[in-house]
Amino acid sequence: MFDTVVVGGGLAGCLAAITLAQRNRKVLLLEAKTYPHHKVCGEFLSPESMPLFAAAGFLPTLQTLHPVSVRTARITAPDGTAWRTTFPAPGTGISRYALDAALATYTASLGVQVCDGIRVTRISGDLAGGFELTATTPQGTQIFHAKTVIAAHGKHSNLDRALKRIFGRTPQPYLGLKRHFTGNSLHDHLDLHVFPGGYCGMSDVEGDQTNVCLLVRQDVFQQASGDAGIEQFIAWMGRQNPYLQTWLAQVTPVEDRWISI
Structure with missing residues (x-):
């Protein structure tokens, strides 16, 4: 036992x-x-999570994975408004x-x-x-x-x-999607792009890749995706926020499909 x-x-x-x-x-x-x-x-591992990994003795191993140090963040709105900040301590970008x-x-x-x-x-x-x-x-x-x-x-x-x-x-009203991309690195920066019914987060991880992970209301996703599915929704999402549209036009997906939850 x-x-x-x-x-x-x-x-x-x-x-x-x-x-x-x-x-x-x-x-x-x-x-x-x-x-x-x-x-x-x-x-994205926020700065306050690092003491947990330190207590576990895992930090030396974590560094061998070549994580990305993330120091700044930006939140954008559909009308083009953007708010920027600097973290009090660096966060960490690393793929699951x-x-x-x-x-x-x-x-x-x-x-x-x-x-x-x-x-x-x-x-x-x-x-x-x-x-x-x-x-x-x-x-x-x-x-x-x-x-x-x-x-x-x-x-x-x-x-x-x-x-x-x-x-x-209890049925959950939200859908989560995630995929990695290359071609337009954010380096030490994290983005949160708001669109009607959800938001899309981006930050770099190891291997010169950028993780894109978004949360959207199920009803908004269903209406925007129609019969064409996820890619039609992604195109719609890009049109809702100028920052999203510009970034998505410059990148190439790493995996052959989005994963969802």
């Missing part, structure tokens, strides 16, 4: 597992996807594709048993008697036992439905 099973191998799950391992706990971390993988995320995989490897180096490609489908038990976790693996169903469980698996998963969590029954 493990002291703790952590469900979810993202930033929260790995840092929780690291904290427990530093206290000599026997920890198992289960991640549903295989590393590395892309995630819908702004891929690189960050999560490196953090999971580092977590394993501290003695945590890290297993990816394993999806937890059921959790039962209590603190008095311990917990049983049922998981789907490439080899079939597997059972794990632990004194405690940390659920760091994200939101609105099948596991939330199995646990009958109320928030999972």
Whole structure:
């Protein structure tokens, strides 16, 4: 039996597992996807997050990923208004594709048993008697036992439905999209471009790429995308903000499609 099973191998799950391992706990971390993988995320670590990575001992490893130091930000409006600021300390641009995989490897180096490609489908038990976790693996169903469980698996998963969590029954009015581009680097700068029904964030990550991640109301997306889908929406979005339109006209996508949540 493990002291703790952590469900979810993202930033929260790995840092929780690291904290427990530093206290000599026997920890198992289960991640549903295989590393590395892309995630819908702004891929910007704000300055106040750095002490968390420092406490985990991860900062030297993070620097080997060649992250981008982000020092300034701009918020723009559809009418061309722009507001600029300088951060009190630099933020960090790094893709989740690189960050999560490196953090999971580092977590394993501290003695945590890290297993990816394993999806937890059921959790039962209590603190008095311990917990049983049922998981789907490439080899079939597997059972794990632990004194405690940390659920760091994200939101609105099948596991939330199995646990009958109320928030999972409420339809979400927003859609998130993300993709990487090349051709018009922002360097040490971050942009947030507002458009009717949403906003689009941009910041550079490693490898001379710029991450574009946006949030939009579902009804606005459906109306703007019509029958043509995401690319028609992106063209519409660009027309709503002059800064967006100019930037999007100068870049080339890295991946063959947008990912969404």
